Amino acid sequence: MAGAATVEKALDVLFHLHAAGEALGPSEIGRALDLPKSSCHRLLAALAQREVVERDALGRYRPGVALLALGLGAQHRDPIVRAARPTLEAEAAAFGETVFLVARRGGRLRVLDKVEGMGFLRAAPGLGDEIPEDVTAAGQLHRAWEPPPAPDDRSATLPGPAWAVNRDAWIAGLSVLGVPVFEARPGGPPRIAGVLALAAASARFDAIGEDAIATRLCFAARQVNERLGVTGSLGSRTT
Structure with a gap:
C-alpha cells in the first residue's frame, strides 16, 4: 500500500478501534477490515510509533493518547x-x-x-x-x-x-x-x-x-x- 490508499487504511483502523470500544488484536482488525496480515501489522506499528494507537500487555490495540491531543487541539481552535x-x-x-x-x-x-x-x-x-x-x-x-x-x-x-x-x-x-x-x-x-x-x-x-x-x-x-x-x-x- 502507498500514498492515499495507505492513509485511507490507517484511518479505517483508527475508526474501527474507536467503534469497537475495546482493545483488539491485529488478527481481529485485519479480518474486520479485510487487510492482509503483513499490511495490518505495518499500519499498526506505524500508528503506535506516533502514539495514535497503543498496544497493551496482551498485544491488543486501542486508540492512543495522541488522538486525545489532536482532538482537543482541533476543538480548542x-x-x-x-x-x-x-x-x-x-x-x-x-x-x-x-x-x-x-x-x-x-x-x-x-x-x-x-x-x-x-x-x-x-x-x-x-x-x-x-x-x-x-x-x-x-x-x-x-x-x-x-x-x-x-x-x-x-x-x-x-x-x-x-x-x-x-x-x-x-x-x-x-x-x-x-x-x-x-x-x-x-x-x-x-x-x-x-x-x-x-x-x-x-x-x-x-x-x-x-x-x-x-x-x-x-x-x-x-x-x-x-x-x-x-x-x-x-x-x-x-x-
Missing part, C-alpha cells in the same frame, strides 16, 4: 467552540443540567462541546457524536436556518425560529431546548453557526419551564453571537 465555551459553563451551572454546542461539520450535526450538569444526561451524547436531524431541536433549527439567503441580498432577513424543542423524540424521558447562534458573513446577513441546547429529564424540564429556559438561553446565545461579530435579535419563537 474552533472559533465557535471558543466563543461558546464560557456560555456553556455559565448555563450548565445556572440550570444544573447539561448544555451542548451542536454544529454542522462535514455535512453532519455533531456535538462540538458540552458542559455537564448534575441532571439526567451526564454521559451521552459525547463530544464528536453525531446528532440526528429529524428528531432533535438542533436539527429543526439547522433545517430552518439553512441555506442562508443569497450573498448579494444584503437586505435579506433570516426567517428561522428563535428556539426549538423536542420532547422524548430522540431519547425517551428527555426534553431538549435549542437556540441558534450566528456568525457574521461578509457581504450578507449572519448565518447559523450552531445551536446551544439544554437537555434535561422531561419532568425536570417541565419544572423549570420552557419559557424560562428559552428566555435565558436566548440571552446566552446573543452573548455568543456578539463574540462572533453579530449583534441584535434574530428569529421568532417556534416549537
Whole structure:
C-alpha cells in the first residue's frame, strides 16, 4: 500500500478501534477490515510509533493518547467552540443540567462541546457524536436556518425560529431546548453557526419551564453571537 490508499487504511483502523470500544488484536482488525496480515501489522506499528494507537500487555490495540491531543487541539481552535465555551459553563451551572454546542461539520450535526450538569444526561451524547436531524431541536433549527439567503441580498432577513424543542423524540424521558447562534458573513446577513441546547429529564424540564429556559438561553446565545461579530435579535419563537 502507498500514498492515499495507505492513509485511507490507517484511518479505517483508527475508526474501527474507536467503534469497537475495546482493545483488539491485529488478527481481529485485519479480518474486520479485510487487510492482509503483513499490511495490518505495518499500519499498526506505524500508528503506535506516533502514539495514535497503543498496544497493551496482551498485544491488543486501542486508540492512543495522541488522538486525545489532536482532538482537543482541533476543538480548542474552533472559533465557535471558543466563543461558546464560557456560555456553556455559565448555563450548565445556572440550570444544573447539561448544555451542548451542536454544529454542522462535514455535512453532519455533531456535538462540538458540552458542559455537564448534575441532571439526567451526564454521559451521552459525547463530544464528536453525531446528532440526528429529524428528531432533535438542533436539527429543526439547522433545517430552518439553512441555506442562508443569497450573498448579494444584503437586505435579506433570516426567517428561522428563535428556539426549538423536542420532547422524548430522540431519547425517551428527555426534553431538549435549542437556540441558534450566528456568525457574521461578509457581504450578507449572519448565518447559523450552531445551536446551544439544554437537555434535561422531561419532568425536570417541565419544572423549570420552557419559557424560562428559552428566555435565558436566548440571552446566552446573543452573548455568543456578539463574540462572533453579530449583534441584535434574530428569529421568532417556534416549537
